[in-house]
Amino acid sequence: MDTKQATRLSKFLSLHLRHKPDAIGLQLQEGGWVSVADLLAACATHGTPISREELAEIVAGSDKQRFAFDETGTRIRAQQGHSVAVDLQLKPATPPAVLYHGTAPAALPAIRREGLQKMSRHHVHLSPDEETARRVGARRGQPLILTVDAAGLHAAGGVFYESGNGVWLVEAVPPEYLGGL
Numbered sequence: 001m002d003t004k005q006a007t008r009l010s011k012f013l014s015l016h017l018r019h020k021p022d023a024i025g026l027q028l029q030e031g032g033w034v035s036v037a038d039l040l041a042a043c044a045t046h047g048t049p050i051s052r053e054e055l056a057e058i059v060a061g062s063d064k065q066r067f068a069f070d071e072t073g074t075r076i077r078a079q080q081g082h083s084v085a086v087d088l089q090l091k092p093a094t095p096p097a098v099l100y101h102g103t104a105p106a107a108l109p110a111i112r113r114e115g116l117q118k119m120s121r122h123h124v125h126l127s128p129d130e131e132t133a134r135r136v137g138a139r140r141g142q143p144l145i146l147t148v149d150a151a152g153l154h155a156a157g158g159v160f161y162e163s164g165n166g167v168w169l170v171e172a173v174p175p176e177y178l179g180g181l
């Protein structure tokens with residue numbers, strides 16, 4: 001499979017495993033899982049046939065490890081980024097002292113006022129390093145990188161989760177924990 005095709009299929013999977021499972025007749029189970037067999041059947045029925053081998057290649061090759069199989073290999077889920085109601089059953093974890101968030105300069109006035117909000121997702125997404133944050137922010141043009149005093153927010157009761165692919169998740173980041181504003 002070439003990169004272009006892998007990206008196209010990965011986007012199709014992201015759309016349905018995070019946002020619109022019902023559009024291809026799927027329902028996410030607890031933890032966000034769907035059966036691999038059901039997923040492949042649904043993809044085929046909806047004009048995007050994917051073989052098991054291609055699916056394995058996409059999961060293994062995803063630059064951000066967007067998807068994961070369960071331990072039996074019979075179920076799959078998106079590791080983060082959902083907008084549908086789903087309990088990923090992640091365990092709270094202690095974050096590194098500093099995390100990063102890449103955003104667009106246009107969002108800055110609102111972020112100064114309200115801090116980082118989860119917007120349409122379940123959590124605010126934070127990156128473990130500046131480079132990753134830069135890539136996230138660059139999706140919206142010239143990126144602006146904010147630092148997050150994760151240790152401070154954690155000490156103040158902020159609950160952090162690690163998504164399994166290095167993305168840190170938190171309900172919100174009040175402005176006083178942000179640097180680079």
Ligand code: HQG
Binds near residue numbers: 102
């Ligand atoms: C901004 C992708 C105004 C926030 C990425 C961001 C990531 C505010 C946008 C993952 C705000 C939300 C998540 C406020 C936050 N006022 N704007 N108070 N608070 N924002 O896409 O973090 O490729 O929901 O800065 O790589 O950009 O899909 O979040 O710009 O890991 O796997 O509102 O999605 O991963 O945008 O990206 P998003 P994000 P995938």
